[in-house]
Amino acid sequence: MxxxxxxxxxxxxxxxxxxxxxxxxxxxxxxxxxxxxxxxLFSASAVERSPVVVVVPAASIKAAEHVVEPAGSTANRSLEGISRSVLVPTVNDVDPPPPHEGSNVGGAEEKSPHPRERLLILVTTVRRDDRFQGAFLRRLAHTLRLVPPPLLWIVVQAHEDAAATAAMLRTTGVMYRHLTFKENFTDPEAEADHQRNVALSHVEYHRLTGIVHFAGASNVYDLQFFEDIRDVEAFGTWPVAIVSSNRKRVAVDGPVCNSSKVQGWILKDLSYDNRLLITGTDMSPKPRKLNISGFAFNSSILWDPERWGRPTSLPDTSQDSIKFVHEVILEDETKLKGIPADCSRIMVWHLDTPSILSLPFHSKNQGRR
Known part of the structure; x- marks a missing residue:
């Protein structure tokens, strides 16, 4: 048993x-x-990867962007860091944009972020048939990689020229949105204004709350500039040094300030004198021509003008946002904050390069033949 x-x-x-x-x-x-x-699913922490946005046609501005995360990216940019400011919908998301900042939710008013936490929205327009544009964009991208987040780079260009730029943008490590348009223009100024309107419409529709600056592709920046413009509450302005392509002419265009308050405007040639001596004849009450690279503004002015003392029943505001911004800037200098204090430092340089350069050595070689 x-x-x-x-x-x-x-x-x-x-x-x-x-x-x-x-x-x-x-x-x-x-x-x-x-x-x-x-x-x-059960890991303690996920590796942060930089989101890159594919090309978004400007014609269908209500269409949601598609966010792609490239494999192997080690950049420390993340949409989570600016989730309060930037809307990142899914492909099938067609809901209206979120309410603007300051709206009451559950009886509590949303507080404005700390100046150092404000989103920088940098808009760059790309001209057609500009052979230097690729080099300028890549140089600007290297500068923006050094700027602490949150930062969103909006690049606008014609649809047929977007493929090469899109390939370059995916390698920059900067969070960006690439917008395109299909309209044809013969006037470069009209095309540039249209590109800015495309960018501002995108900002307005998605309620991208931050400080907007039109960063020209050929601009050169002091990194401290990006920290200073985060302090802008409504509108900010600063002097810009304009350098010609032959390096024989330098001019300063911008405000004259007293304790960050704008007193007047100058456009002074410094080609033969590096001392900026300002007299009464040099100053004017209004800028002779608005240099868009010399201004920044709070994006909420686009959808909440009453917050900044503007009427809501303005004609053609949504159709021509850049014209609206121009009018606000020129209307009242008291709303402008000089950057830095006293506007005593140049932090933005604009390289004025023509789209077509003559090649003297080429003509000489042909003459020898």
Whole structure:
């Protein structure tokens, strides 16, 4: 009887072992069909990867952007850091934009972010048939990589020229949105204004709350500039040094300030005198021509003008946002804040380069032939 009981116990142990083996095999077999993303489901922390936005046609501005995360990216840019300011909808998201900042939700008013946490929205327009544009964009991208987040770079250009730029933007490590348009223009100024309107319409529709600056592709910046414009509450302005392509002419265009208050405007040629001596004849009450690279403004002026003392029933505001911004800037200098204090430092240089340069050596070589 003892030997019979022992044999029965051995058979039961083998059955249990076989059942355990079958269960483990079935579990492992079906686990192989699970998606790869499930591996990180229970991980303590996920690796941050830089989101890159594909080209968004400007004609369908209500269409949501598609966010792509390239594999292997090590940049520390993340949409999570500016989730309060930037809307990132899914492909099928057609809901209206979120309410503007300051709206009451549950009886509590949303507080404005700290100046150092404000989103910088830098808009760059790309001219057609400009052979230097690719080099300028890449140089500007290297500058923007050094700027602490949050920062969003909006690049606007014609649809047919967007492929090469899109490939370059994906390698910059800067969070960006690439907008395109299909309209044709013969006037470069009209095309530039249209590009700015495309960018401002995108900012307005998605309620991108931050400080907007039109960063020209050929501009050169002091990194401290990007920190200073985060302090802008409504509108900011600063002097810009304009350098010609032959390096024989330098002019300063911008405000004359007293304790960050604008006193007047100058456009002074410094080609033969590096001392900026300002007389009463140099100043004018209004700028001769508005240099858009010398201004920044709070984006909420586009959808909440009453917050900044503007009427809401303004004609053509949504159709021509850049014209609206021009009018606000020129209307009242008291709303402008000089950057830096006293506007005593040049932090933005604009390189004025023509789209077509003559090549003297080429004509000489042809003459020898």
């Amino acid at each position: 003892g030997s019979l009981d022992r044999s029965k116990k051995k058979i039961q142990l083998w059955k249990k072992a076989l059942l355990h083996f079958v269960l483990c095999f079935v579990t492992g077999f079906f686990t192989g069909f699970a998606p790869p993303s499930a591996v990180n």
